[in-house]
Amino acid sequence: xxxxxxxxxxxxxxxxxxxxxxxxxxxxxxxxxxxxxxxxxxxxxxxxxxxxxxxxxxxxxxxxxxxxxxxxxxxxxxxxxxxxxxxxxxxxxxxxxxxxxxxxxxxxxxxxxxxx
Amino acid sequence: xxxxxxxxxxxxxxxxxxxxxxxxxxxxxxxxxxxxxxxxxxxxxxxxxxxxxxxxxxxxxxxxxxxxxxxxxxxxxxxxxxxxxxxxxxxxxxxxxxxxxxxxxxxxxxxxx
Numbered sequence: 001x002x003x004x005x006x007x008x009x010x011x012x013x014x015x016x017x018x019x020x021x022x023x024x025x026x027x028x029x030x031x032x033x034x035x036x037x038x039x040x041x042x043x044x045x046x047x048x049x050x051x052x053x054x055x056x057x058x059x060x061x062x063x064x065x066x067x068x069x070x071x072x073x074x075x076x077x078x079x080x081x082x083x084x085x086x087x088x089x090x091x092x093x094x095x096x097x098x099x100x101x102x103x104x105x106x107x108x109x110x111x112x113x114x115x116x
Numbered sequence: 117x118x119x120x121x122x123x124x125x126x127x128x129x130x131x132x133x134x135x136x137x138x139x140x141x142x143x144x145x146x147x148x149x150x151x152x153x154x155x156x157x158x159x160x161x162x163x164x165x166x167x168x169x170x171x172x173x174x175x176x177x178x179x180x181x182x183x184x185x186x187x188x189x190x191x192x193x194x195x196x197x198x199x200x201x202x203x204x205x206x207x208x209x210x211x212x213x214x215x216x217x218x219x220x221x222x223x224x225x226x227x228x229x
Contacts, residue, residue: 003157043160043205043220056216091159095215096163101165101217104149105207107159 002026004108005079005090012114018080021111023072033105034067034077035091043091049075049099057097083116118143122206122220129196129227137191139180139206147208148215149173149182149189154203154222163191163204171222196227 005024025032033048047057049069053082064083065111069075079086089112093105122139129135141149152160165174170227178193189206189212206220 033217043219045217045219048216094161095217097215101215102165103209103217103218104150104162104165106154106158107161109159 004092004094004106006090006108006111008111009109010112010114012110012116013082014116015083016081017115018078019082019086019113020112021077021090021092021113023075025075025092026106027073029060029106030072030096031095031103032069032075032099033093033095035093036088037087037091037110039098046077048093075115080115082113082114087113087115118208118210118216118218120148120206120208120218120220122204122223125203125222125224127223129224129225131198131227131229132195133227135191135193135196135225137198137204137225139189139191139220141187141189141206141208143187143208144208145210145216147210149180150207150209150217151178151180151189151191152205152207152219156202156204160205195206196225198227198229201225201227 003115016034046059047067047106052069061102067077089110119142150165151163153163154160164175166173166182173180203222205222
């Protein structure tokens, strides 16, 4: 089975532009997580979904960030407008949450965003 | 809320040295505990896990024991290799319905020949 698939792998854009990152979770998983990783702040949880419903978005930095999960096989993280401080690696992860499961996460390879 | 504290890095060891990376946690209920590893340029991947007190997780020569009395889950390896150079994250998954995962800050390990 394919792992978590993220696109694009690398994105370079200019300040003020809209950025959309995409994630396809592992088939059958019902939880999806978006993380941001920087040298300064480490790994930060931005938002997570369960059964396509946002459960906790308290980690979303500000209104410029938004995330959607229209169906079980696709999620997007959008930044509009982007700023240089948004430069980071953004990871998507999925898991199966339920009775008897331990919540092990499966990560994608990340999307490296550079905002000039 | 839940939290994970792990030792600051970077940790630099010579090949074949003994490794310990300390991890302690704060959580309600009975969390599952994990160590994830991140190699350069890659995403995190599960290294080992333990789901209840006194369980020992092991993989690739790494071990960690779930100690409820000390709320710890220290990572150990008897003889590290250059290929073990990576960032190691301790994490817990809460026992609630959504099984939210909380990560530590990560510890960078560099093994020199």
